[in-house]
Amino acid sequence: PNPNRIEICITFPTEYVKTQLQLDEKANPPRYKGIVDCVKQTVDGHGVRGLYRGLSSLLYGSIPKAAVRFGMFEFLSNKMRDENGKLDSTRGLFCGLGAGMAEAVVVVCPMETVKVKFIHDQSSANPKYRGFFHGVREIIRTEGLRGTYQGLTATVLKQGSNQAIRFYVMTSLRNWYKGDDPNKVINPLVTGAFGAFAGAVSVFGNTPLDVIKTRMQGLEAHKYKSTLDCAVKIMKHEGPKAFYKGTVPRLGRVCMDVAIVFIIYEEVVKVLNKVWKTD
Template sequence: MPFVGGFRHILKTEGLSGVYQGAAATAMKQGSNQGLRFMWFNEYKRIVTDGGEKTMSPLMGLFGGMSAGCFSTLGNNPFDVVKTRMQGTQASNYSSTLDCFKQIMAKEGVGAFYAGIVPRLGRVVPGQGIIFMSFETIVSQLEKFSIFQ
């Protein structure tokens, strides 16, 4: 039971606050991730379908999802870096999420906020392409039934 053992260890060594270490950074990372992704995809969809006048092909959904994944990753990687550091073994070096941001900027510069961007893009971009393509394809098939119109 690695999860239970890890949970007990955190409670024993850091207390209940250790369980929530990095929660603010995680919320910022996920909020910006989804916000940027859906904002981009909805604008892409509006453009390629002429405001809904044309249907979106699966290939258009794939490209839209891939571009949305790229946009959201580039936009929120700084939050992901901070989240990872706040939840890592060196988390005690930071007094807060804001302190973590400040220390990274002061000691390592802006480039540090983009650490790991290439492998993350390699995972997120194709995954989001498939997810958005699948969603758009499923919705278009369901719309053929009158109960969904």
């Protein structure tokens, strides 16, 4: 099994809680008092399984997403390396930006829209999606294909900035660690630590975009005319703190996710370099 999928299965409840907290508008009183309350209400109402609502969407999307992200990053970075084959951090940032935007358009937008709608549906008065395929069929039946592609601008901005920040931090740390020796081997644990740090930086850097994306993909998305309109309304009605909803649960998951993904990526590249000399 793909290690990334195992990670998703372990950490998905944090993703669920993050999404619920981000969807929870400042209604009086708000549905959830915080992380613990959200977990408690979900388990009381739907059992532990309720915390895994929307999981299948991420599982189906995890492999294509990683393939598009790293494929695009390799493609771009091979064009941008200097004559010694080194990629500086600024170029790493642009390659990451391209990789994030590509994965957003091809995989992440529909995958996230379905995830958010499923999670939102579970907390609505009468949930209507029975399972993954039934839910997707319902979304397409009632809203057309556009219903699975909501919040595209916000998703492109979020994924683009996500990967730009992560690859920038990752490239900087890697270059710093290797110093003058481009062939210095990095221990997977060090790669993991660098990845977790890169993940944390991206969470603090772009959670506001994540909140906007979640709102644009929820069942109440029709309230917002555009990405900008959504940002303005959140600011006006809920204040600046609302842009950091779900930061804590997101932090845990993202750090683990990015660490694991970068370790796998580095190991795969090592193996491929042995099989095909890419120099």
